[in-house]
Amino acid sequence: MSRTLTFLSLASGSSGNCYYLGLPDFGLLIDAGIGIRTIKKVLRDNQIDFEKIQALLVTHDHADHIKTVGCLGEKYHIPVYTTEAVHQGIASSRYVEETLGASRRVIEKEVPFLIGEFRITAFEVPHDSTDNVGYFIEAGPHAFTFATDVGHITETVGRYICRANHLILEANYDKDMLRDGVYPPFLKERVASPTGHLSNQECADFLATHYQPQLKDIWLCHLSRDNNHPELARKTIDDRLFQEGIRVGKDVHLSALKRSNPSERFDFEW
Numbered sequence: 001m002s003r004t005l006t007f008l009s010l011a012s013g014s015s016g017n018c019y020y021l022g023l024p025d026f027g028l029l030i031d032a033g034i035g036i037r038t039i040k041k042v043l044r045d046n047q048i049d050f051e052k053i054q055a056l057l058v059t060h061d062h063a064d065h066i067k068t069v070g071c072l073g074e075k076y077h078i079p080v081y082t083t084e085a086v087h088q089g090i091a092s093s094r095y096v097e098e099t100l101g102a103s104r105r106v107i108e109k110e111v112p113f114l115i116g117e118f119r120i121t122a123f124e125v126p127h128d129s130t131d132n133v134g135y136f137i138e139a140g141p142h143a144f145t146f147a148t149d150v151g152h153i154t155e156t157v158g159r160y161i162c163r164a165n166h167l168i169l170e171a172n173y174d175k176d177m178l179r180d181g182v183y184p185p186f187l188k189e190r191v192a193s194p195t196g197h198l199s200n201q202e203c204a205d206f207l208a209t210h211y212q213p214q215l216k217d218i219w220l221c222h223l224s225r226d227n228n229h230p231e232l233a234r235k236t237i238d239d240r241l242f243q244e245g246i247r248v249g250k251d252v253h254l255s256a257l258k259r260s261n262p263s264e265r266f267d268f269e270w
Helices: 036-045 069-075 084-091 155-161 175-180 185-192 200-210 230-243
Strands: 004-013 016-023 026-030 053-057 080-082 104-106 113-115 118-124 133-139 142-147 166-170 217-221 253-256 266-269
Touching: 004 036, 004 217, 016 133, 053 069, 069 080, 080 084, 084 104, 118 155, 133 155, 142 155, 155 200, 166 200, 175 185, 200 230, 217 230, 230 253
Parallel strands: 026 053, 053 080, 080 104, 142 166, 166 217, 217 253
Antiparallel strands: 004 016, 004 266, 016 026, 113 118, 118 133, 133 142
């Protein structure tokens, strides 16, 4: 019997991040940095039953990733999975009103665990939060890698990128736009630091030099409102891939996720 795996970005940017990955009978959210009403509406508009959400995976404790964590965990009794350090960051955050209790689930980096038919592995990602992880999620023949808020691509991050069929990877800023933009010097330094964010060019260079034939989809995530533009991010990666003989649209699908609006729904069969 065939199965359908669905991916949907509800929002991807510094104003809020939330992604959905699911099968017909259950699904997961990755981060919850947008309001509960928005989460329910976007899922409903895409014919996804909110009641089938069985888990929330959290990458780190910055506000744009955890706004609704307490509500989902305590009001809707959805288990919240992340590392002990991120849980501590959530507990001390002024952006989360509800303290997680019975919904709290602690995971360890690079120790796989199962939720339904998903085999999930968290991995270390450098960023200036209490702690930060990406997620490698396998379902049937499909492998998704989520790597957002990436200060730089380490050996570990690179290893999970190279295992993906479907990749959600940060392309936060254009170096020239950041340099010439309105951010104060300290913030420019923070964004461009090894524990800040990943630039279009850094993203492009890694993908071009580490492309694996099994990679079918690249979604660029967490684009800056002030220091990037979706078409610029996409063109930077497209041009760099082309230099290595990798053709967007034929060898791999490439798109930039919207900051404050949902993406289209992507369905994969097996």
